Amino acid sequence: MLTLTEIAEDPLVLERRLDLRDGTEVVFRPLTHTDAERLTGFLEGLSPESRRLSTFAGYDLAAARELCDAIARYDKLRLVLEEVPSGRIVGLLELSLALTPADITRYQEAGIRLAETTDCRFGPTLADDYQGRGVGTLALPLIADVARRLGRTRIILWGGVLADNPRAIRYYEKNGFQPVGSFAGTDGSPSLDMMLDLDQVPSAATSPTRHCGS
Ligand SMILES: CC(C)(COP(=O)(O)OP(=O)(O)OC[C@H]1O[C@@H](n2cnc3c(N)ncnc32)[C@H](O)[C@@H]1OP(=O)(O)O)[C@@H](O)C(=O)NCCC(=O)NCCS
Numbered sequence: 314m315l316t317l318t319e320i321a322e323d324p325l326v327l328e329r330r331l332d333l334r335d336g337t338e339v340v341f342r343p344l345t346h347t348d349a350e351r352l353t354g355f356l357e358g359l360s361p362e363s364r365r366l367s368t369f370a371g372y373d374l375a376a377a378r379e380l381c382d383a384i385a386r387y388d389k390l391r392l393v394l395e396e397v398p399s400g401r402i403v404g405l406l407e408l409s410l411a412l413t414p415a416d417i418t419r420y421q422e423a424g425i426r427l428a429e430t431t432d433c434r435f436g437p438t439l440a441d442d443y444q445g446r447g448v449g450t451l452a453l454p455l456i457a458d459v460a461r462r463l464g465r466t467r468i469i470l471w472g473g474v475l476a477d478n479p480r481a482i483r484y485y486e487k488n489g490f491q492p493v494g495s496f497a498g499t500d501g502s503p504s505l506d507m508m509l510d511l512d513q514v515p516s517a518a519t520s521p522t523r524h525c526g527s
Pocket residue numbers: 363366367436437438439440443444445446447448449450451470473474475478479480481483484487
């Protein structure tokens with residue numbers, strides 16, 4: 314089983330290339346310590362609506378540095394989508410190997426017992442100009458493979474999904490996530506819990522390149 318430290322030491326172990334239908338190439342890879350400036354560009358470029366739908370602690374160099382400094386230090390694995398050849402970061406896909414007491418309680422109320430060692434949390438954010446182009450769907454089997462290699466069997470949504478985020482809900486549904494229940498987020502926003510059983514996702518590990526729509 315892969316560990317966060319091993320990934321930090323050899324990020325290439327998770328690197329894959331994705332070919333979008335329009336010919337754009339994107340590299341899927343772990344965030345590295347040298348990404349702070351490029352990650353700043355990604356965070357700064359997020360529109361107010363994207364920031365509402367997917368919230369970060371900040372959207373500047375300090376916030377980006379914090380995310381880079383956190384590599385292999387806590388329970389988080391952050392993967393980026395890097396546009397080729399510009400090197401621009403166009404997506405940040407976050408996995409957390411820890412669960413919160415609130416997650417555990419909400420799922421318990423829905424009759425699901427979460428397990429610290431085999432469940433993980435997922436939160437995806439794409440640059441505005443990359444949303445709705447199928448990129449999230451193309452990357453999901455790669456995320457599923459990473460989660461499996463970390464010993465996980467199920468993925469839940471990190472903080473749920475806002476009930477007024479129809480694109481994300483459709484994205485999760487079409488990629489096999491099942492609705493679990495609804496709850497009020499920390500600011501009272503209506504939100505939904507959804508869960509993916511990794512047995513339902515085909516493995517992407519056999520091919521180093523994935524094509525949109527394939
Ligand atoms: C959510 C997100 C990761 C999904 O990735 P994506 O690449 O945009 O998703 P895809 O293009 O693969 O799929 C989106 C689906 O939603 C559909 N869709 C788009 N807008 C929609 C809307 N307003 N209502 C319903 N469905 C919508 C698309 O048609 C597509 O479904 P289809 O293939 O059946 O036609 C991305 O849009 C994103 O980063 N959004 C902003 C941040 C965010 O919301 N993050 C999630 C927080 S929980």
